[in-house]
Amino acid sequence: MGQGMDQHNKTGGNTNGPLGACGLCREQRTLQDSHFFPAALYKIVRDPDRPNPNPVVVTRNHAGTTSRQVSAYFLCWDCEQRFALQGEKYVVSQWAQRDRFPLRELLLSSKPIGVGSPTFAVYDVGALLAEHAEEYLYFAASIFWRAAARSWGKGMRQFSLGGKYQEQFRLYLLGESEWPQNARLMIHVSSGELLDIFMDPVGVRIGAVHRHKFYIPGILFILFVGATVPREHDGGAFNSSVGRFMGLLPFENDSLFEGFGKVAREALRNPKSLRPEE
Numbered sequence: 176m177g178q179g180m181d182q183h184n185k186t187g188g189n190t191n192g193p194l195g196a197c198g199l200c201r202e203q204r205t206l207q208d209s210h211f212f213p214a215a216l217y218k219i220v221r222d223p224d225r226p227n228p229n230p231v232v233v234t235r236n237h238a239g240t241t242s243r244q245v246s247a248y249f250l251c252w253d254c255e256q257r258f259a260l261q262g263e264k265y266v267v268s269q270w271a272q273r274d275r276f277p278l279r280e281l282l283l284s285s286k287p288i289g290v291g292s293p294t295f296a297v298y299d300v301g302a303l304l305a306e307h308a309e310e311y312l313y314f315a316a317s318i319f320w321r322a323a324a325r326s327w328g329k330g331m332r333q334f335s336l337g338g339k340y341q342e343q344f345r346l347y348l349l350g351e352s353e354w355p356q357n358a359r360l361m362i363h364v365s366s367g368e369l370l371d372i373f374m375d376p377v378g379v380r381i382g383a384v385h386r387h388k389f390y391i392p393g394i395l396f397i398l399f400v401g402a403t404v405p406r407e408h409d410g411g412a413f414n415s416s417v418g419r420f421m422g423l424l425p426f427e428n429d430s431l432f433e434g435f436g437k438v439a440r441e442a443l444r445n446p447k448s449l450r451p452e453e
């Protein structure tokens with residue numbers, strides 16, 4: 176970073192995009208065709224054994240397959256590289272893949288610090304992840320932020336972090352400030368199924384707190400923002416003041432999967448029922 180455009184272009188930047196204000200750094204730059212979700216996601220969930228091998232995407236009331244990757248001219252090459260190198264590259268290597276799930280294997284190789292019920296285990300992953308912990312935080316922030324930063328077309332739900340948090344996360348992603356003080360991230364890892372679908376961010380207001388979620392294969396990211404969040408949601412958070420916690424649990428009862436989780440599971444068991452996305 177901090178080198179000239181020419182050098183970046185030699186390493187893969189697209190010089191043919193339109194000139195415009197980058198969504199993250201706001202500099203006038205050549206904009207890249209920026210994917211909403213990492214392109215690798217579409218490859219990972221592509222299952223050659225399905226009659227329709229395209230990824231399964233779940234929206235509010237529909238589970239279907241899509242060959243369309245959501246993208247837009249949005250970020251400059253430098254900012255694309257920030258997203259790729261500071262979070263995506265590592266997280267992409269850890270989520271559930273066709274025959275392995277490195278993050279879950281990592282949790283199962285260690286001892287949980289607590290077991291809430293026979294199906295819910297909590298791990299303190301600070302020592303296990305070491306410097307990779309920051310990459311989960313950065314990746315999650317980059318997905319939540321970019322979902323709210325522009326319209327991504329009809330394939331995605333409208334999503335908002337609220338103006339104040341949107342700007343705090345922008346500055347965090349640029350490296351100009353710390354992670355927002357009133358935000359806590361929960362990371363839940365699937366101990367069961369629902370491994371080959373993904374969902375874009377969705378938010379709900381609970382009193383004075385906003386809770387946002389998105390899902391990539393096997394990993395559910397839950398973000399709480401609000402003035403009372405440091406007091407009410409610090410325990411169990413990945414960026415808790417007392418540890419880096421992850422939960423290992425089945426997702427079948429998570430609110431994100433209510434309704435359409437059933438649709439998705441039935442669709443995955445009976446691939447012929449999958450409808451292409453309109």
Ligand SMILES: [Zn+2]
Pocket residue numbers: 197198199200201202204250251252253254255
């Ligand atoms: Zn930029």
